[in-house]
Amino acid sequence: MSKSVKELREKMAVVESLLQFPSTGTILGVLLLLLVLYLLSSGSKSQKERKEPPGPKPLPLLGNLLTLDLTRPFDTFFELSKTYGNIYQVFLGPRKTVILVGYKTVKEALVNNAEEFGDRDIGPGFRIMNDEHGILFSNGENWKEMRRFALSNLRDFGMGKRGSEEKIIEEIQYLKGEFDKFEGKAFDTTQSVNYAVSNIISSIVYGSRFEYTDPEFTEMVDRANENVRVGGSISMWVYNIFPWLGPFLKNKRIIVKNMVQNRQQSMKLINALQETLNSQDRRGFVDSFLIRKQNDEKSGKKDSYFHNENLMNSVANLFVAGTDTTGTTLRWGLMLMAKYPHIQDRVQEEIDRVIGGRQPVVEDRKKLPYTDAVIHETQRMANIVPLSLPHITTCDVTFNGYFIKKGTTVVPLLTSVLKDPTEWEKPNSFYPEHFLDEKGQFVKRDAFIPFSAGRRACVGESLARMELFLFFTSLLQTYRFTTPTGVSEDDLDLKGIVGLTLNPSPHKLCAIRRVICRQEIS
Known part of the structure; x- marks a missing residue:
């Protein structure tokens, strides 16, 4: 049995158990659960179709600021590319920023x-x-x-x-x-x-x-x-x-x-x-x-x-x-x-x-x-x-296999x-x-x-x-x-x-x- 089928059956079993007690609260609970399952399902599908660039894990509010040397951020960005590749994302506070590295990518x-x-x-x-x-x-x-x-x-x-x-x-x-x-x-x-x-x-x-x-x-x-x-x-x-x-x-x-x-x-x-x-x-x-x-x-x-x-x-x-x-x-x-x-x-x-x-x-x-x-x-x-002046995407774009949403800040790293x-x-x-x-x-x-x-x-x-x-x-x-x-x-x-x-x-x-x-x- 595939993993996805198994997960779906488990989710349906939960729904069936709830349906055995059809109170008003339960019905609302079922509807909410179905909505959550739908969002999870669509989100999972979207995640597979829309692969976002990799990057270091952000902290709440601060994002990846503690990772960066803000006195020379371009050096940090260049160094991070050795781990995450020529297209990756960082969070400057809560805002997502995509970094483009190297001549061919830029x-x-x-x-x-x-x-x-x-x-x-x-x-x-x-x-x-x-x-x-x-x-x-x-x-x-x-x-x-x-x-x-x-x-x-x-x-x-x-x-x-x-x-x-x-x-x-x-x-x-x-x-x-x-x-x-x-x-x-x-x-x-x-x-x-x-x-x-x-x-x-x-x-x-x-x-x-x-x-x-x-x-x-x-x-x-x-x-x-x-x-x-x-x-x-x-x-x-x-x-x-x-x-x-x-x-x-x-x-x-x-x-x-x-x-x-x-x-x-x-x-x-x-x-x-x-x-x-x-x-x-x-x-x-x-x-x-x-x-x-x-x-x-x-x-x-x-x-x-x-x-x-x-x-x-x-x-x-x-x-x-x-x-x-x-x-x-x-x-x-x-x-x-x-x-x-x-x-x-x-x-x-x-x-x-x-x-x-x-x-x-x-x-x-x-x-x-x-x-x-x-x-x-x-x-x-x-x-x-070294950083160029920042750009922003004018529409949703799939670039070199990665999905970048409209309105995302993009830094073409000229030093790279x-x-x-x-x-x-x-x-x-x-x-x-x-x-x-x-x-x-x-x-x-x-x-x-x-x-x-x-x-x-x-x-x-x-x-x-x-x-x-x-x-x-x-x-x-x-x-x-x-x-x-x-x-x-x-x-x-x-x-x-x-x-x-x-x-x-x-x-x-x-x-x-x-x-x-x-x-x-x-």
Whole structure:
């Protein structure tokens, strides 16, 4: 006799015994029992048909929080995959979260199942930043319209084209001026690099750059960077899981304060542009948005997405994303050159041989395979968005044999892609040869997706790639980066500081002017 038949007979025997005493209470009891049996039966059937991902057993209320190292949750997630596989679930408090690990799994979800995994999970911490407006933290038609508009206008204003190249080359001269002020002495590169990179996106968004001495500009950049750092703190993880704790959390108050101040400053800049707006002469993204907003209002278009909330939040998204990610990656690159001077030697030898003393341009990239490989390896090793931003399933989906319910939080673990041992020869080492063939020529790698992939890939990827190449190559052409006296290369820590992005640990570098040949080399 099969186990299922035996269980069914036992259940029926219980029902029959109850039916022998047909009182009102018994009849109600029988009906309740039948309902329970039905739910158990259907649940059992559903469980067989809908196999959920495995995972560690959660505790009541806390879920698996005690299992995680919230100072570096991505490391714990990567480690858990060794036990539970490339698709597994954890409970962050009472909320189920599915973790996707490794290049093939992440690509399958974000690219091949883009519709099912394409929405953003907007938790309390992100909601206070954007309230579901703008580009990064919105969904549905609002997100589609804002992303489409942003991409179109970023291209119009030179993203990835000659116009952006000229802006970047101009900004490089200002950044060199900041470095030169230290006359080869040790300094923290954070602010000067962030201001330089921020000026590129500012010139595209607002139509002009800012002086590094402008306190309103520098404070706006510093506040945005602080929010990125604080946004990934343990207290903000706790807030996302238990939002009722918000009033007691200092970091939440910091984020709100910074958001209010940056919003006021941004509105001041936008109002100034509004006063001098000329539909025949668009200066940047803000002008384009304001003109579109005016046209929709004149035509009486209802339910337009071109309103002040989307403008403010789109500008904030572009400003933060265009500053923090590129600036952070560039600072990782300079630190890695100081840590690995033999690699810096090879980069500078190639630059001197191919370019000499003239200003590097984007076209030089294909003639500098080793330098290009070092930049790519910096992006891979820096791993600045290890968790990615969380996604959410748009419908019930069966993925690689596992059932994932609609509305489930999904984390595509980007660190597991950039350090996938099946894709990279030395995943935990800084090894530029990952991007070189046996002849020393640059090769692309499919598992290189630092900007994520699919519908939610970074809108400014082409601009960031251009910035990284021009800034890095120009700075390495001009300076030798070393550790301060008394600090060895081994003292430079590669673990980083965790926020919403992974920043280099606090450090100082010496930028020493190099003597290079001023003759142009074709």
